Amino acid sequence: MIQENVEKEKSEETVVDFNAIDASQTHQIAEFKYDVPLTTLRTDPTGRFAAAGAEDLAVQLWDLDSGQRRTLNAHKSWVRSIDFSSDGNRIFTACWGGNINVWDTGQDQPTPLLTIQAHRGAARFVRVSPDGTQLATCGNDLLVKVWNLADGKKVHEFCGHERHVYGVDFHPDGDHLVSQDLMGGTNVWDLKSGKRQRTVDASVMTGYDNKFAADMGGARDIQFKPDGRQWASAGITKVTNSFAGIQDPIIVLFDWETGKEVKQLKATDDNVKGIAWGVRFHPDNFIIGAIADRTGKGELWFYKPDEEKAFHTMKLPSAARGLDLLADNRRLAVAHADGHLRLYRMTAKPPAAEAPAEKTEAEKTG
Template sequence: MFSKNMSNLTTVGSSRLFPQGEGTLLATGSYDGQARIWTTNGPTLDVDWRNNVSFATSSTDNMICVCKIEETRPIKTFAGHQGEVNCIKWDPTGSLLASCSDDITAKIWCMKQDKYVHDLREHSKEIYAIRWSPTGPGTNNPNQQLVLASASFDSTVKLWDVELGKLLYSLNGHRDPVYSVAFSPNGEYLASGSLDKSMHIWSLKEGKIVNTYTGNGEIFEVCWNKEGGKIAACFANNTLCILDFRM
């Protein structure tokens, strides 16, 4: 929940959490030439924009808030997790919001109801990251199924059928916690980065590893370029690697 008067009444181009204050400050910059600082009730762990004027936040108080920049209070709050909420992500159309938590669950929410739509329980340890596939109605890949990927400290990545709330695949290949996952732009591949110093590339059609890259440090973040031919990985030894990917 935000305590400052939310007077940004123009397009917000950027937002960042402050590293000081345990994540309780959020900075926004907008096209009206103003930069503003907002305070939150508890340490904020993630922010994801739904569109140009609304966004969701998650925090260590187990809550999720959906906010609008001209409103002084959240327009929606979601309660259901029993541990801090590590990551939140809107689906490609902004219709569904996914969350994951230290309570070992991922959940899917929609703005039309207060209770979660699906409660996803197949991991055995904390879930650190989630990502939606760039597929389904309203995307560039409309004929492919919309799925959700979750990365956990149990060393697995799981893929979920978001319509039924059921597990599709469990991707087992890492030896240590998985910190990051990212779908290729065409939705056919998934990259996963782990503390085991490896990044796996998975074929979603086959459910198996098609390539592995190993570095000299733990991997905390992976992402694709928009063409899908390169993958970036951030390592704990202060290096960033950009890798070519061709199939």
């Protein structure tokens, strides 16, 4: 009788699928340490590589399977934005000096295959087109440019922004761009006609710092929903003292057809001040944000599009400076201000799982 009861209890135990996506159980699974604060992050579409800029001007390229790290040295200033080709074989890096470098991920000691002097002043963002044939950039010269990847020649140059352009991204249809500047001025560009299609108001994502008499704002990240119906922009709002980090992080969703604001995603805790450095749409219909708090720590936000508050937040050990969703849609990569690249998994944590071990120097460098 006792044995029968034991067997019954076992059969009634809940079976946990440790591969099922559950953002509320997100946990850290790995970390890769570098000696310098990281500045930005991008993972390749195959899920093998993660590339991060750092404050020593170099780009670090990690093989996420082996943990081996290679250094991409050529830029003379901080790298602000990175993107990969669809096959993961090429990396595109944009720096404050205005250069775009193109790299081969297969090289043991990478050197630039091509350098494009893209902008006067900082090149703030770089994105590859959905078909992999073009590159969009933007910068402090108030311009948005499109380049042919086959020969590095300029295809389009769009003017219309009145302040530094912080972010740009291709619509999934490949025929349009969205760009956003310091003051929230947002333009939609038609690549077929070569003209501005419309303007969008994102002025909520800016503010005036009275202490330093300076305008503050600009998109730290722009991401389209895969179906193209919305895009998200991450940044700041309600600026009081930006240099001290006294501002609110914010992610704003916009409707593609109307250009109207759909929703503002904000911290669930009013005491959280800082910057939203990353945003991603998850295929399971939720939105992920990465935050740098003025305390030096960070947060991950998880929002459902029809709910006012985040259904989950996760404290991070250091300020986030870049976010990406890996190809398996279960893992997140975050670049941190403490020099760590950390991987997080959005599933239940197996009972036997232990705290992630930091990679050794041999594992990092191969």
